[in-house]
Amino acid sequence: MPTATPSPKKKKVNRIGLELPIYRGSKTTLCAGCGHNAISERVVDACFTMGIQPDRVVKLSGIGCSSKSPAYFLGSAHGFNAVHGRMPSVGTGAMLANKDLVAIGVSGDGDTGAIGIGQFVHLMRRNLPMVYIIEDNGCYGLTKGQFSPTADVGSTLKTGVVNDLAPIDTCALAIELGATFVARSFSGDKKQLTALLKAALSHRGIAMLDVLSPCVTFNDHEGSTKSYSYAKSHEEPIEEIDFVPYFEDITVEYEPGTTREVTLHDGSRLFLKKLDEGYNATDRAQAMRVLRETRARGEFATGLVFVDPVAEDFVTSLNLVDEPLASLSEGRVRPSRSVLDDIMGGLR
Amino acid sequence: MPTATPSPKKKKVNRIGLELPIYRGSKTTLCAGCGHNAISERVVDACFTMGIQPDRVVKLSGIGCSSKSPAYFLGSAHGFNAVHGRMPSVGTGAMLANKDLVAIGVSGDGDTGAIGIGQFVHLMRRNLPMVYIIEDNGCYGLTKGQFSPTADVGSTLKTGVVNDLAPIDTCALAIELGATFVARSFSGDKKQLTALLKAALSHRGIAMLDVLSPCVTFNDHEGSTKSYSYAKSHEEPIEEIDFVPYFEDITVEYEPGTTREVTLHDGSRLFLKKLDEGYNATDRAQAMRVLRETRARGEFATGLVFVDPVAEDFVTSLNLVDEPLASLSEGRVRPSRSVLDDIMGGLR
Amino acid sequence: MPASDLAVEERPSTSLTKPVVNDFSIQVATVNGSGSQTANLVLLRSIFQMGVPVSGKNLFPSNIAGLPTWFTIRANKDGYIARKKEIDVLVAMNAETAREDVLGLRAGAVVVYDEPLKLDTVRDDLIFYPVPFDTLVGEVSRDVKLRRRVRNMIYDGVLAKLFGVEIDEMEKALRKQFGTKPKVVEINREALDVGYAFADAKLEKRDHFRVEPMEGNQGRILIDGNAASAVGCLMAGVTVVAWYPITPSSSLCETLISYLRRYRVDKKTGKATFAVVQAEDEIAALGMAIGGGWAGARSMTATSGPGISLMGEFAGLAYYSEVPCVVFDVQRVGPSTGLPTRTAQGDVLSTAFLSHGDSRHPLLFPCSPEECFEMAISAFDLAERFQTPVFVLSDLDLGMNTWMANEFEYPDKPMDRGKVLDEDTLERIGRFGRYRDVDGDGITYRSIPGTSMPAYFCRGSGHNEWGQYSERSDDYKKNVDRLTRKFETARNWMPAPIVEINRKARIGIVAYGTTHWAVVESRDQLVAEADLQTSYYRLRAYPFRSALASFIERHDRVYVIEQNRDAQMSTLMRIELRAELAGRLRSVLHYSGEPIDARSITDDVLIQEGYRVEYSAFSGAVPQDAGVGGE
Amino acid sequence: MPASDLAVEERPSTSLTKPVVNDFSIQVATVNGSGSQTANLVLLRSIFQMGVPVSGKNLFPSNIAGLPTWFTIRANKDGYIARKKEIDVLVAMNAETAREDVLGLRAGAVVVYDEPLKLDTVRDDLIFYPVPFDTLVGEVSRDVKLRRRVRNMIYDGVLAKLFGVEIDEMEKALRKQFGTKPKVVEINREALDVGYAFADAKLEKRDHFRVEPMEGNQGRILIDGNAASAVGCLMAGVTVVAWYPITPSSSLCETLISYLRRYRVDKKTGKATFAVVQAEDEIAALGMAIGGGWAGARSMTATSGPGISLMGEFAGLAYYSEVPCVVFDVQRVGPSTGLPTRTAQGDVLSTAFLSHGDSRHPLLFPCSPEECFEMAISAFDLAERFQTPVFVLSDLDLGMNTWMANEFEYPDKPMDRGKVLDEDTLERIGRFGRYRDVDGDGITYRSIPGTSMPAYFCRGSGHNEWGQYSERSDDYKKNVDRLTRKFETARNWMPAPIVEINRKARIGIVAYGTTHWAVVESRDQLVAEADLQTSYYRLRAYPFRSALASFIERHDRVYVIEQNRDAQMSTLMRIELRAELAGRLRSVLHYSGEPIDARSITDDVLIQEGYRVEYSAFSGAVPQDAGVGGE
Numbered sequence A, B: 001m002p003t004a005t006p007s008p009k010k011k012k013v014n015r016i017g018l019e020l021p022i023y024r025g026s027k028t029t030l031c032a033g034c035g036h037n038a039i040s041e042r043v044v045d046a047c048f049t050m051g052i053q054p055d056r057v058v059k060l061s062g063i064g065c066s067s068k069s070p071a072y073f074l075g076s077a078h079g080f081n082a083v084h085g086r087m088p089s090v091g092t093g094a095m096l097a098n099k100d101l102v103a104i105g106v107s108g109d110g111d112t113g114a115i116g117i118g119q120f121v122h123l124m125r126r127n128l129p130m131v132y133i134i135e136d137n138g139c140y141g142l143t144k145g146q147f148s149p150t151a152d153v154g155s156t157l158k159t160g161v162v163n164d165l166a167p168i169d170t171c172a173l174a175i176e177l178g179a180t181f182v183a184r185s186f187s188g189d190k191k192q193l194t195a196l197l198k199a200a201l202s203h204r205g206i207a208m209l210d211v212l213s214p215c216v217t218f219n220d221h222e223g224s225t226k227s228y229s230y231a232k233s234h235e236e237p238i239e240e241i242d243f244v245p246y247f248e249d250i251t252v253e254y255e256p257g258t259t260r261e262v263t264l265h266d267g268s269r270l271f272l273k274k275l276d277e278g279y280n281a282t283d284r285a286q287a288m289r290v291l292r293e294t295r296a297r298g299e300f301a302t303g304l305v306f307v308d309p310v311a312e313d314f315v316t317s318l319n320l321v322d323e324p325l326a327s328l329s330e331g332r333v334r335p336s337r338s339v340l341d342d343i344m345g346g347l348r
Numbered sequence C, D: 001m002p003a004s005d006l007a008v009e010e011r012p013s014t015s016l017t018k019p020v021v022n023d024f025s026i027q028v029a030t031v032n033g034s035g036s037q038t039a040n041l042v043l044l045r046s047i048f049q050m051g052v053p054v055s056g057k058n059l060f061p062s063n064i065a066g067l068p069t070w071f072t073i074r075a076n077k078d079g080y081i082a083r084k085k086e087i088d089v090l091v092a093m094n095a096e097t098a099r100e101d102v103l104g105l106r107a108g109a110v111v112v113y114d115e116p117l118k119l120d121t122v123r124d125d126l127i128f129y130p131v132p133f134d135t136l137v138g139e140v141s142r143d144v145k146l147r148r149r150v151r152n153m154i155y156d157g158v159l160a161k162l163f164g165v166e167i168d169e170m171e172k173a174l175r176k177q178f179g180t181k182p183k184v185v186e187i188n189r190e191a192l193d194v195g196y197a198f199a200d201a202k203l204e205k206r207d208h209f210r211v212e213p214m215e216g217n218q219g220r221i222l223i224d225g226n227a228a229s230a231v232g233c234l235m236a237g238v239t240v241v242a243w244y245p246i247t248p249s250s251s252l253c254e255t256l257i258s259y260l261r262r263y264r265v266d267k268k269t270g271k272a273t274f275a276v277v278q279a280e281d282e283i284a285a286l287g288m289a290i291g292g293g294w295a296g297a298r299s300m301t302a303t304s305g306p307g308i309s310l311m312g313e314f315a316g317l318a319y320y321s322e323v324p325c326v327v328f329d330v331q332r333v334g335p336s337t338g339l340p341t342r343t344a345q346g347d348v349l350s351t352a353f354l355s356h357g358d359s360r361h362p363l364l365f366p367c368s369p370e371e372c373f374e375m376a377i378s379a380f381d382l383a384e385r386f387q388t389p390v391f392v393l394s395d396l397d398l399g400m401n402t403w404m405a406n407e408f409e410y411p412d413k414p415m416d417r418g419k420v421l422d423e424d425t426l427e428r429i430g431r432f433g434r435y436r437d438v439d440g441d442g443i444t445y446r447s448i449p450g451t452s453m454p455a456y457f458c459r460g461s462g463h464n465e466w467g468q469y470s471e472r473s474d475d476y477k478k479n480v481d482r483l484t485r486k487f488e489t490a491r492n493w494m495p496a497p498i499v500e501i502n503r504k505a506r507i508g509i510v511a512y513g514t515t516h517w518a519v520v521e522s523r524d525q526l527v528a529e530a531d532l533q534t535s536y537y538r539l540r541a542y543p544f545r546s547a548l549a550s551f552i553e554r555h556d557r558v559y560v561i562e563q564n565r566d567a568q569m570s571t572l573m574r575i576e577l578r579a580e581l582a583g584r585l586r587s588v589l590h591y592s593g594e595p596i597d598a599r600s601i602t603d604d605v606l607i608q609e610g611y612r613v614e615y616s617a618f619s620g621a622v623p624q625d626a627g628v629g630g631e
């Protein structure tokens, strides 16, 4: 909130005259070092820079550590922390009620890829105007580390269970289903993620961002394709029930066209390949190919993978009146007496 | 059933000594001319020819006209007509209970593409050993003709509602998700469909067949991309509530590599493109490309689109004992007294 | 309890000597998909137009074409429009069931049948009228396709002549059906005439049933309950509709869509004041309705049992996070897929308690098209007033069958949007707390996204009165106790019961929804046959009003009559009533899938009251297998 | 009803003069993710090893790290192991809540605290023991990482010295925890010693609490209910497990998986006699369990409230198509997401009636780890005997907290696989009809796919006794009436209640599940404080036995005590009981999310019995905000 007694030197404001703190949320209760926190900060940056009107934003989420994030940005916007995996439908209803809203959905890889995959498929297909962020850590953080459908083949749980199933590539899936803005990034890549979020906020249609976001507490990818087990013996004496270590955020910066190796807190490695500057994001077939090829190399292509800037979004296709449906006055939504007469006439 | 008094001339039997009628089911209650009936007949043929043991088969389905089909083939096999869209999970449980079963699942495009898309995604991803047939008519037959997620863009309902959403390509989706046998065919193509079913029955892993299967009663694709409105005026005087005309089955035959136009009962046309004999079905990228390209031309590629003959199926990956879990004796599933003692010892 | 026994006899609805006017039922047995629906509706409508009270009930299979279907029209001058077990006139068009259909008739009944079926050989105590449909249809048209389609209209012509239904009324009814298609009207009229002429020439009237014009139906319409609900939603100003097709609720949304497209699109701009989505399933449908309700729209969905079962989790979310939305449940026979094309009142209990934890939902129970219309409007008002999902429990009988109704009255009250935060309120209450009970009625103020009122975070997890996340015991308890208080407040806002106190009665009857119509008739039977006076309490909503207890207090025994196996409404009543009153409850349960009929109620009540009754309480209108008795 | 009033006083569990031995509660207030769980379990286990009855309850937030957590150990020589509201000893490690924690204590309580928190300035009526943890931990290790991890073990050392917990028992407990990791044991033992030495040197004992060895725990184990259920499932011979993670049920499946991998893999071949799938959601999990059950496996799933709500449709399918499977519902606070890490008994009603239509399910209510174990085994037997889903309703308190239990007894009965069709039976019954009630008990024979017995078509839609599709009223009615009969048969197969009749008692108490433990203690309080004798009926299953009615008959008033807002079990009872008996029911409801305690029950019963009680019935162990009272 702006302070009552204005401070002497002028605060930095954005194009609609608001200061950065307005875009913050309440204090995070996620683990220190959790990638999700970094993503919240990027949402704050992007909304501030874009001059988004906070009271036009609705923040939506399912259930999970990731789904708690909306509480940690844009504190003055309305939020809805719905049920596990079914946020897309709530968001759809909200956008129908008021097409002027800016919807920012946050989900997890479990929330989206497991229980929520059905609603995800139809959200993509409908091209609902909404920024949909998957905070993707390859596990179920909030329920203590079980595999999610984006877990790497070969990851191992404490029970000894090994994941044999190939991960779902939410980007490829979204493109196949007709999503019109599909991007991938890494929670620690401030510059890229902020830029993508800004682009997403400008897109009219579904803007799906799969953001790799390490779970510092549970996603211990021993034996996974994208990691190697590192100095495990060092760790032995500190093993303890219920101890969650404190980690620093990981940040990376790298150039378009290059590949960058990121070492996560548990020692596992992630290979990020930033798309070329010359990459043409409007070619669906090429996007699918790039995703497939990088994946085959054990890399994650990052950047704006695909965009269709002209496709009509779902809400527009409904040809609604200009005013939001939610605020139409009684006179506009309750037909007149003559309409009822007309109907009755047909039934007499 | 074989007759009690054997007829004088020897009946034709298959390799396990059974006659064709054993493979039939009860009389269909679907509309005359419904593509689903033709598919049931092909299942009968394929199982008979393959010499499948009927009492090892389990037939599974969801809800819909299509999901009724399992009652119309293999009358002596067990069947489970589950709830709408959730047959994959029931099939999964059954196969875990008894890995020696041969599972044949039948679903509809609504059952699979709408309410069931979540279970479909995970079924494909898990590569469960099961033949999964989508009887695909682009509409909800049983609830009287609403759009399904495979409906063509531009189709129109009687309420005047037009479908603006691009159809889900279940084949492309299945391939993207890692399914190991993906095919498409047409209900009227006896030869191709029987051949594909036989191949599917031989595949260990998920064998997904999307079978275009016209709904003669509701799928009136006026204005759709794959049809043209034909002689509509002729039809006017016969329009009547609740009248379902009687149609003959449509059958087609055409050569690999060629394209065939099929005129449906309502006059709409379907363009089928049979894959070349030289087509290499083991290349995932190529399969996706072919699907995309034919789709762009308004055609449906038919044939075995993709197969991975070596990938391990889900049940095998669980490394189960040889005998079906369901029939293990008490001695093998209830650990001995010493095991309980051992556990108790750790808790004292 | 009366000591005397009584042998109850069905009042014969026909006698062989004097004419029976405007009091009989016609059942047409056909095959679905054969186009008989048109003929049946024309017949129904023409009797209606003659001023005779009627109802039309369709017993159809859960498939699209080729299976047996029975359409029953009851015409009754006294206005009894419930199902009646006895069939007076059978029109036997379906070879597959014809024998069984005929065997199920009472002696003296009339059979109009397709001549080649030779039904007159089956029994000799019926009045048979054979009609050579295939020959006759040849007179209408040479075109094979057309023949098959107008064949059924011929029996309308036959019946018109036999029973005195005016043929011009039939043509009028035809026009109503096919208004825009003169060619269709014409050829059907020809078929009518052919049937009429045939009956005139070849059939000698040997029965005593007659339709005569009367003044019964002024100001009345014919409509099904789903269409009536649709008109209600239209008038309620619904703006967001999310649905997933399921019998028997689909036609509610489909009719609504037609009305919305017709009446809620701006003439000038072509733009709509509503949004409809066919969702991917019922979970998503309710999710969308919740999203819409949260963002300030009047939002709804409609479904049937399986859909309700899927909505459990979201229903709990809406209850606990207090989001308004309306859910229509057009009930069908469960459990599970059950009998999707049969009627029941079987979702009362599971819907009242839908969702885990301590969840509880208001339910409305329309009994007629008028109430479908009115309660649709009330449902939106109540949902927004109480910020909670409101369930309207209709059923297949009401939703899909054709009912007479009084013309609907234009709503006289403005929409109640409930406690929506605005600047004045904000000033009055000071700081906004989403879940703060400022008025003491358990209902708190809500702000709507996109208006510039203070925001809050809506969630299904624990929260305090300021809307903040909280896991504190005191916050939790305070909040759920307030929800209880809100539910208590709701009691007196729910549609009031319709109560008829009979000072002479020691016995009360409680019913709801479509059961009403059989109760009306049964109460008259009880008086006529056993001089048993009853009072009547027609429940229209849950939570109940306190009047319910007073009603029971006045009576020695109270029969709760409902269409389910487990006495579900009676169960809800028992939970709330003082034990002494709960002890007075008795149940009459009907759960055959066919609409309940007066005879079943009367017999059951009489037996429980200690009378001897000759009839067995259960026997469906669909003829039953010989060897297959009840339990 | 007793006329006399009575001022009830809490028996002081401490006195300033004589020592209080083996009767007090210790609460450790920390932050989750800080590793205090190890220290707490070691403390708990070492007291247990000394033969003193104990229980350990963890009150933790719904997040992973950084929020306040309270772990409470109650040691009680008389074996009372329910939660107790009063805390005797607080270990204050969390700066964020320390003040509030201290303010919530009764006068005379003990506070062990982190010295820099300066808690001794907050109140002067407590006994304070400051401990400089940061300094002390430096003596254990130089390594910053390690320091943070063993810091908590220091308070165990301090407590050991202060209250006489034997340090060797602590080391033994440590070994139990870290058996395979000697280095871990070693460094933790060092921390213990440092704490002990500090207390020895610097703290003067000023309180009177003491732990002394006793002979209380022979043949006992320490275990949480979820692990106990897991052992039960293992022993029940479960073969198909499908699950979806959710607090507080996840650990049931996770522990089960560990056991299965250890004990159910063939040593020679490495092959498993079980299949476990982490499903994509709860709908799929139940679907898989149903598929498994249908195909002959012993199959199960485990979940909590939101999962149960999602399972509605499939539960109805299993009920109506009669497929065995077992569902564990480890209940947490609803509605909706509610308080996922708090305990409740809030799913009773919605689970009993789960699914639309007339659906009804057997429920089991374990109260202890022993019963989790036994009922897991019974559940599979009952599911297969009655061919229906059986729900085991545990709760978070039972499932996730640490309980003393008697060692589990190896099952003495063979598995009951129910009426599975085999050749002999087929010969005996003649033609196989899947839904034909040959034995008159409502239970029919089923054939299993893949065995060569006659097949049938399993479906959620209408069917006749031969398993054929049917929409006939008579088939439908016959079938659902048989389902009622089957449910009736089940009554006497359900685990019998545990009944304690007190001949002097006019008052009865009914409870179930974890509520039991507070009831045991409360009944003693009622006698001690008001000479109020009670009988006790511990429900263990639904449907109820007829003994329930007899029990109520013997008493004037019966208190049903449960942990939900809406008196859910009482509701189920009212539905079945004669009104006269239903009228004797009273409710004691506790729904704060914390486990119920004896004091709350005693006070509530006494008030309802007309006594005057000085205590307020509700006040959680988590300190409450001053201004925020309950209602």
Ligand SMILES: Cc1ncc(C[n+]2csc(CCOP(=O)(O)OP(=O)(O)O)c2C)c(N)n1
Residues within 6 Å of the ligand: A063, A064, A065, A066, A067, A084, A107, A108, A109, A110, A111, A112, A135, A137, A139, A140, A141, A142, A143, A148, A215, D244, D245, D246, D247, D282, D306, D307, D310, D337
């Ligand atoms: C219906 C339902 N099932 C299960 C849960 C338990 N649950 C809460 S969060 C979660 C998984 C979260 O994983 P993800 O979406 O990846 O989020 P993360 O915590 O990893 O950020 C689960 C299974 C629930 N809340 N509701």
Ligand SMILES: Cc1ncc(C[n+]2csc(CCOP(=O)(O)OP(=O)(O)O)c2C)c(N)n1
Residues within 6 Å of the ligand: B063, B064, B065, B066, B067, B083, B084, B107, B108, B109, B110, B111, B112, B135, B137, B139, B140, B141, B142, B143, B148, B215, C244, C245, C246, C247, C282, C306, C307, C310
């Ligand atoms: C939970 C649930 N929702 C809705 C329905 C109603 N329903 C029955 S079949 C069907 C659609 C069937 O479409 P499809 O799977 O394409 O099969 P088709 O009839 O076209 O062969 C629907 C919506 C249902 N049975 N259950």
Ligand code: SF4
Residues within 6 Å of the ligand: A029, A030, A031, A033, A034, A035, A036, A065, A066, A137, A141, A142, A214, A215, A216, A217, A218, D064, D065
């Ligand atoms: S558990 Fe993992 S995902 Fe959850 S807050 Fe901690 S680091 Fe983040």
Ligand code: SF4
Residues within 6 Å of the ligand: B029, B030, B031, B033, B034, B035, B036, B065, B066, B137, B141, B142, B214, B215, B216, B217, B218, C064, C065
């Ligand atoms: S309605 Fe359509 S899908 Fe259903 S049986 Fe008839 S033709 Fe087939």
Ligand SMILES: [Mg+2]
Residues within 6 Å of the ligand: A064, A066, A108, A109, A110, A135, A136, A137, A138, A139, A140, A141, A148
């Ligand atoms: Mg995750």
Ligand SMILES: [Mg+2]
Residues within 6 Å of the ligand: B064, B066, B108, B109, B110, B135, B136, B137, B138, B139, B140, B141, B148
């Ligand atoms: Mg279809």
